[in-house]
Amino acid sequence: MDDTAGPAWQRRLMVGLLLAPALLWLFALIVLPHVDLALLSFRERTAPRQYVTSIAQYRTFFGEPLYWHIFVRTAVMSVISTVLTLLIAFPVAWTIAKLARGRLGTLLFIVCLIPFWVSETVRTLGWMILLRESGVLPGILVHLGLTAVPVELLYHDATILVGLVYTSLLFMVVPLVSSLESLDNSLIEAAYDLGGNGLSILRQIVIPHALPGITAGCIVVFMLTLGNYLTPTLLGGTSSQWFTEQIYTQFITRFNWEQGAAFGFLLLALSTSMVWLGLKLSGQRFSDVMRRT
Amino acid sequence: MSTPVAAPDLEVVSAVKRFADHTAVDALSFSVARGSFFSILGPSGCGKTTLLRMIAGFIQPDEGDILIGGRSMGGVAPNRRPVNMVFQQLALFPMMSVGENVAFGLARRGVGRAERTQKAAAMLERVGLGNAARKKVDELSGGQRQRVAIARSLVLEPTLLLLDEPLGALDLKLREHMKIELKQLQAAFGTTFVYITHDQSEALVLSDHVGVMNRGRFEQLGTPQQLYYEPATPFVAGFVGANNRIAGRASAVDGNEVQVTTPEGWVIRTRASAPVAAGAPVEAFVRPEAATLGRTPAELPPGQPSHVGEVESLLFDGANSAVLLRESATRFEFRIALPQTGRYADLKVGERIHFSFDPERAACFPAGGSHG
Structure with missing residues (x-):
């Protein structure tokens, strides 16, 4: 088809048609539900089938310390989980990008990828088999004589963190590998040649170069962790106190859609402001970072 | 040093x-x-x-x-x-x-x-x-x-x-x-x-x-x-600077002077840069600027063995211009730098021309060795 030669309106139509599926998808699945949820969150039920516009749902959130507590806890745990993921993923990415040669690098990458062929539920259940009181790890601890009786390793904050880090690792490794691969080895050698040591090279050469990748990985992992429902619920049980559980409870258990919608928007506001803060602190531009993911 | x-x-x-x-x-x-x-x-x-x-x-x-x-x-x-x-x-x-x-x-x-x-x-x-x-x-x-x-x-x-x-x-x-x-x-x-x-x-x-x-x-x-x-x-002769490489056999050795005959039968006189045995395969190197052109044999420096060739192509490159010849009898390719006076600027492809070089400036080595 020779559409490039046609008049300007034809080309515009062409672009419009090509973009149509994406725009439709964006509108139907993202914009519409959010508008609906926004409207929902700003109304209050006064009597059966009687609604008025109000900010009561948001007032409930700010007035109830339990919600506040869970909200902040979810944010803090997500930040901790993101930092841990970064600390674990960085050496892994460095090994894949710089140390492993040729096929070994690909192999290591596949090893990181393989767990993701299994569904998240199954992976998390795997952790439960390992960690529950009658599970594999407590059994080994008793066998080694480290504990007298099997201990329950599930339902701790640390357990939730282990699960979250495990779930997000790949999403940190991928952008880190791509940003570290683009680092010219001769820069590292030059810094070494000029008297730099491991630490100063990491701080002055490697991290500044990889910063867009680090930021990209952190944003993705933070958002995934913040919005994760399955892992905290399964590994943390009733003590997990994750904000997504509150949303679930409002929508499904209490059938209070208005409250659930307000919570959803608060979570969206939280993740948006944390991402904005992260970009400001690392001095990165959103467009540069997104190219890395 | x-x-x-x-x-x-x-x-x-x-x-x-x-x-x-x-x-x-x-x-x-x-x-x-x-x-x-x-x-x-x-x-x-x-x-x-x-x-x-x-x-x-x-x-x-x-x-x-x-x-x-x-x-x-x-x-x-x-x-x-x-x-x-x-x-x-x-x-x-x-x-x-x-x-x-x-x-x-x-x-x-x-x-x-x-x-x-x-x-x-x-x-x-x-x-x-x-x-x-x-x-x-x-x-x-x-x-x-x-x-x-x-x-x-x-x-x-x-x-x-x-x-x-x-x-x-x-x-x-x-x-x-x-x-x-x-x-x-x-x-x-x-x-x-x-x-x-x-x-x-x-x-x-x-x-x-x-x-x-x-x-x-x-x-x-x-x-x-x-x-x-x-x-x-x-x-070194081949790698440093431009050089004409002439491979052949040492058909006669007289002290430092070696007569080289190429497989095609072209005979040149060279100086041994390393000990050369008569009959042994050799490589000789002649710099393009070591050779002289002449329209008649009389224009060539006296005492140098003269050769005849046809102009194969002209390689104009300002001060580094050269002419690529083929020796008349054997079609052996030979490169000669053009004098900077512009004297042979009017050379034509196919033209017959005489040339010679000082055997002292033609370095001859036993063949093989470390030539990569």
Whole structure:
């Protein structure tokens, strides 16, 4: 088809048609539900089938310390989980990008990828088999004589963190590998040649170069962790106190859609402001970072 | 060496480096005098980069020793050696300003902020980039980056500056310009430069001494003039400068004079650069500028054996113009530089012309040897 030669309106139509599926998808699945949820969150039920516009749902959130507590806890745990993921993923990415040669690098990458062929539920259940009181790890601890009786390793904050880090690792490794691969080895050698040591090279050469990748990985992992429902619920049980559980409870258990919608928007506001803060602190531009993911 | 009184800044003592399937550096020994410009010239894969990286400390030699400033470098890490390197792609730090690049090494030595800023500025001034300290690296031109890379190393006052084909990435015009600039910088700072290149013109123009490297060894080590006029091996004769290579058999040997007959039957007279046995296969080399053209045999210098050829093609390149001939009887290809007087500017393709060369300037070697 020779559409490039046609008049300007034809080309515009062409672009419009090509973009149509994406725009439709964006509108139907993202914009519409959010508008609906926004409207929902700003109304209050006064009597059966009687609604008025109000900010009561948001007032409930700010007035109830339990919600506040869970909200902040979810944010803090997500930040901790993101930092841990970064600390674990960085050496892994460095090994894949710089140390492993040729096929070994690909192999290591596949090893990181393989767990993701299994569904998240199954992976998390795997952790439960390992960690529950009658599970594999407590059994080994008793066998080694480290504990007298099997201990329950599930339902701790640390357990939730282990699960979250495990779930997000790949999403940190991928952008880190791509940003570290683009680092010219001769820069590292030059810094070494000029008297730099491991630490100063990491701080002055490697991290500044990889910063867009680090930021990209952190944003993705933070958002995934913040919005994760399955892992905290399964590994943390009733003590997990994750904000997504509150949303679930409002929508499904209490059938209070208005409250659930307000919570959803608060979570969206939280993740948006944390991402904005992260970009400001690392001095990165959103467009540069997104190219890395 | 030209200054035997000063202790050499670099001494390589039978250094060996083997990789899985080949020996990259093969029992190499040489020394570089203080303040001199030393080049290692060789084709790619000859081991020159391995040698340079051993001197810098990125690779450890399997055998032998490397002494810098009289001190053995065995077990000394690159960041502890009094050596700095200018990388092929320069490896300037894009995340830092030009001034921070130059101050990087000083900062690593614990020099205070005020002092290193001042020192970096002074160094940039010396390389003619006095106002570039705040600029980003990518705001500079190729030549300016080159100078920053050198300034970044020289500000540390190394005993030795290693340069790994730093002009390779530049375009021709800038390369010619940077050649002169490098030589001037080296003269101004007096630092010992060790320069590796595959470009024989760079090595000849820049160096006090050149080691011609092939298959992990030096074929010849000498001044550029020695390499050009007195090549020690067929490899050097073929690699340094343009040369007509004439392979054949030593049909007659008379002292130093060797008569070479090519398989096609062309007979030339040459001088033996290495002992040649009568009847043995040989290679002779004649520089294009060593031969003279003449429209009649009378125009040729007296006493030189004259030959006849037809013009195959004219290679105009300003002062480096040449004519490609074919010897009339044997069709042997022979290149002759055109005189700069413009005397043969009117030569036509297919024209018959006489030529001759002084047998003294035709170097003859036994064939085989180390010719790559």
